[in-house]
Amino acid sequence: MTAAVSRTGTRVERLPLSRFTTLGVGGEAEVWFVESPEGLAEAMERPYRVLGGGSNLVVSDAGVPERVIRLSGPLAERDLTPDPALSTPECVVTGWVGGGVPLPGLVRQLQKLGLSGLEGTVGIPAQVGGAVWMNAGTRYGEMFDGLHTVEIVTPEGTRQVTPDELPWGYRQSGIPRNHVVTRVRLSLTVSTPGAVLARMDLADQARKGQPKMKTPGCAFKNPGGVSAGKLIDDAGLKGTRVGGALIAPEHANFIVNLGGATAADVHALLDIIRARVGVPLELEYELWPGQGEP
Structure with a gap:
């Protein structure tokens, strides 16, 4: 399908969501490539979902009926310049980092600058907005370790909050589902590139299996x-x-796509796990549509 342009100049295209998920499954939806606050406001005029790096997500084979928003352009740019009004010799508070910024590249750039706080998220294939929304992390650290301010947009308006104002915890931020994390400021400890790299290596080694x-x-x-x-x-x-879906031999808490897997295959494996494991398990995946949704 040829891309259309909305009244605010936003590119809109009907595409298979399998293109945007790390699992590689998912049917079609209307995708809005939003680059401005005006474009975001327009995209949010009708029911929508926000899609970042596509990790931690299983999309139905039928796709979803809502608009799917992807942050791009200026909303995927970063300013890591220390804010002189907020920074100290020991701690750097950055300029704004867009929600559409890929997290892996951001973590590598912070390491080169000798700034510590997000190295525990190394290797997570997310965008900043999605990583904040679910407080992505590993046992070596999580997104909320390095946040100063979060900008959140809803159909009612924009607000900026600090982590202390959110009920965040293990793999959740407390930010409601229909809110969009558009930008963040980072609060990072001044270190050295070598020391940050050493901590990144620890987290990376834990992922080898x-x-x-x-x-x-x-x-x-x-x-x-x-x-x-x-x-x-x-x-x-x-x-x-x-x-085409398999419970990975390397690590039983991972389901992989062998090639040609469907969302239905993945759901079948999730049901088998729930039936066989003797304790209740809470999904870390987000499901589109969610449980109980049409």
Whole structure:
């Protein structure tokens, strides 16, 4: 389909969402490539969803009926210049970083600048806005470790909040689903490139046992501090396959796309895991549509 242009100049195109997810599944939707506050306001005039880096997400094979917003252009740019009014010799508060900025590249740039705070998120294939929305992280750190201010847009308007004003926690920010994280300011500790790289290497080493194929990431949150992967492994489910989807032999809390997997295949594996593991498991994936949605 040829791309259209909205009244605010936003490019709009009907596309398969499999193009934008790390799992590589998902049907079609109307995608809005938003580059300005005016374009965002227009896109939010009708029901919408926000799609960042596409990790941690399983999209229905039928796609979704809502508009899908992707932040681009100026909303995917970064200003890491220290704000002199907010920074100290020990701590740097940056300019604004757009919600559409890819997190991996941002983490690498911060390492080169010797700024510490987000290295625990190394390797997470997300955009900044989505990573903030779910407080993405590893056992070595999470997004809220390095946040100073978060700009949030809703159909009612724009507000800027500090982390202390949000009920954030393990893999959640407390930001409602229909809110868009458009920009953030980072609060980072002054360190050295070598010291930050060493901490990045620790987090990266912990990922060595994870599968390298297409995957949304970890399927379930760890219940009560117990490893969800170990529970799934103990249930004998490593290597279980449905269609083109597989519970990874490398790590049982990952579902991978062997090629040609569908969302239905992934859901079938999730149901098998829930039925076989002896404790309730909470999904880490976001599902489009969600449970109970049409």
